[in-house]
Amino acid sequence: MVKELEEVVDVPVVHVCTVVPISLTVGANRIDPAIAIPYPLGNPQLNQEEEFALRRSIVEKALQALTTEISEQTVF
Amino acid sequence: MLEKGEAVVAIRVVHYLNQFFGQIGGEEKADTIPFCKNGPVGPGTALVNALDKDMTIVGTVICGDTYFNENIDIATKEIVGLVAGFNPDLLIAGPAFNAGRYGLACGAVCTAVQKKLQIPVVTGMYEENPGADMYKKDIYIVKTGNSAAQMRNAIPALARLASRIANGDVIGSPAEEGYLARGIRKNVFHEQRGSARAVEMLLKKLKGVPFVTEYPMPVFDRVSPRAAIKHLSQAKIALVTSGGIVPKGNPDRIESSSASKFGRYDISGMNDLTAETYETAHGGYDPVYANQDADRVLPVDVMRKLEQEGIIGQLHNIYYATVGNGTSVANAKKYAHAIGEELKHAQVDGIILTST
Numbered sequence: 001m002v003k004e005l006e007e008v009v010d011v012p013v014v015h016v017c018t019v020v021p022i023s024l025t026v027g028a029n030r031i032d033p034a035i036a037i038p039y040p041l042g043n044p045q046l047n048q049e050e051e052f053a054l055r056r057s058i059v060e061k062a063l064q065a066l067t068t069e070i071s072e073q074t075v076f
Numbered sequence: 077m078l079e080k081g082e083a084v085v086a087i088r089v090v091h092y093l094n095q096f097f098g099q100i101g102g103e104e105k106a107d108t109i110p111f112c113k114n115g116p117v118g119p120g121t122a123l124v125n126a127l128d129k130d131m132t133i134v135g136t137v138i139c140g141d142t143y144f145n146e147n148i149d150i151a152t153k154e155i156v157g158l159v160a161g162f163n164p165d166l167l168i169a170g171p172a173f174n175a176g177r178y179g180l181a182c183g184a185v186c187t188a189v190q191k192k193l194q195i196p197v198v199t200g201m202y203e204e205n206p207g208a209d210m211y212k213k214d215i216y217i218v219k220t221g222n223s224a225a226q227m228r229n230a231i232p233a234l235a236r237l238a239s240r241i242a243n244g245d246v247i248g249s250p251a252e253e254g255y256l257a258r259g260i261r262k263n264v265f266h267e268q269r270g271s272a273r274a275v276e277m278l279l280k281k282l283k284g285v286p287f288v289t290e291y292p293m294p295v296f297d298r299v300s301p302r303a304a305i306k307h308l309s310q311a312k313i314a315l316v317t318s319g320g321i322v323p324k325g326n327p328d329r330i331e332s333s334s335a336s337k338f339g340r341y342d343i344s345g346m347n348d349l350t351a352e353t354y355e356t357a358h359g360g361y362d363p364v365y366a367n368q369d370a371d372r373v374l375p376v377d378v379m380r381k382l383e384q385e386g387i388i389g390q391l392h393n394i395y396y397a398t399v400g401n402g403t404s405v406a407n408a409k410k411y412a413h414a415i416g417e418e419l420k421h422a423q424v425d426g427i428i429l430t431s432t
Contacts, residue, residue: 001316001318001398001400001408001409001411001412001415001429002412002429003297003298003299003412004299004408004409004412004413004416005316005412005415005416005419005427005429006299006301006302006427007299007416008412008413008416008417008419008420009416009419009420009424009427010302010420011302011305011424011425011426011427012301012302012303012304012305012426012427013302013426013427013428013429014426014427014428014429015429015431016428016429016430016431017430017431017432018145018146018431018432019145019146019176019177019180021148021180021210022176022180022206022210023431025206025209025210026206027297027298027299029299029300029301029302030301034430036142036146037106037142037145037146037177037361037432038103038142038361038362038363038364038365038366038432039365039366039372039373040319040372040373040430040431040432041371041372041373041374041375041378041430042365042369042371042372042373044365044368044372051372052377052378055371055372055375055377055378056378056381056382058375059375059378059379059382059428060382062428063308063313063382063387063388066304066305066308066311066313066426066428067304067305067306067308068304069303069304070301070304071301072301073301074301
């Protein structure tokens with residue numbers, strides 16, 4: 001999906017995912033490692049505020065990936 | 077040397093399974109840490125019957141798919157230790173069919189055991205399994221169908237190759253033996269010269285008749301990275317997910333596995349996804365956490381905050397979702413193409429794709 005979106009829309013796409021080796025094999029260019037498979041952008045053990053801050057940090061890294069020029073697959 | 081009447085020493089086989097086939101449970105048990113049992117479990121029972129008579133499954137090592145994939149290095153080490161404890165002559169893993177996490181686990185465990193314990197290994201999976209691409213160069217991966225419904229055909233195929241490897245037979249080509257090509261070239265004598273074979277192939281090609289190449293070209297299925305966003309504060313960012321986040325009640329009835337469609341959902345004015353409004357349709361991970369708070373998979377709450385703060389220009393008001401669980405590569409590409417056409421039309425500047 002990630003490659004086809006990048007090809008069709010012609011804009012940068014960042015893949016937020018937990019199992020980075022799979023994303024690398026699939027061919028995602030910008031990869032943002034996540035927390036866990038059932039909750040990539042969260043952690044149920046944290047309180048609401050902490051969890052929001054954690055999620056924000058992963059999204060900010062995704063935005064950093066979208067605003068960084070790359071020439072090859074990059075894990076942020 | 078064996079004396080007449082002496083019991084034949086059996087070939088000791090260890091079998092690796094995930095929590096599901098290891099009969100521990102479904103997604104709610106996917107975080108099970110590695111452990112072992114004596115003898116065969118689940119598909120191991122059928123495997124024993126299909127293997128050569130002198131081969132016995134002395135033990136089964138079981139690990140949850142999520143635990144493995146979230147802790148690849150530690151889990152691999154733990155599993156290699158458990159496998160070594162059985163003092164085996166051969167390891168069989170899976171088959172994993174098209175289960176991505178399981179395929180990666182089977183591939184990683186086999187590769188590590190082959191290297192660390194210096195014993196032959198064999199696993200089975202569907203050729204689109206991401207584990208296949210990652211490990212087919214290192215190990216024998218028997219080609220299977222894409223779901224456990226194919227178990228009946230997969231077991232004999234896996235057993236056949238495992239038995240041949242255990243017996244020290246010379247293993248033939250991928251096509252003859254039914255495993256995924258490993259990219260190994262062997263010199264062989266052919267009754268026909270290369271030039272004659274090439275002309276034959278060319279003639280067939282000209283006639284439009286099917287022919288088999290002797291040297292398949294590698295497929296480089298890569299997309300060049302697009303230029304970065306210059307002005308984030310003016311950028312329109314879209315969210316897409318393969319994690320199955322849908323409005324409560326799953327209005328489009330997106331299937332929990334092998335999804336036949338994707339959904340588009342309007343989130344205008346929506347600042348937070350809650351347990352009352354959104355849920356996951358995905359059947360390939362424990363849904364408890366996403367159902368409590370779907371922002372854990374699709375971060376609408378954070379994106380709205382960043383929009384309010386002016387860090388991003390805007391969050392695109394439509395998000396797209398499908399279920400990436402046993403989905404064929406062809407379908408994933410098809411859905412992404414259709415989604416892409418819409419996002420292009422909407423003039424988005426960047427896309428965040430989240431996967432579970």
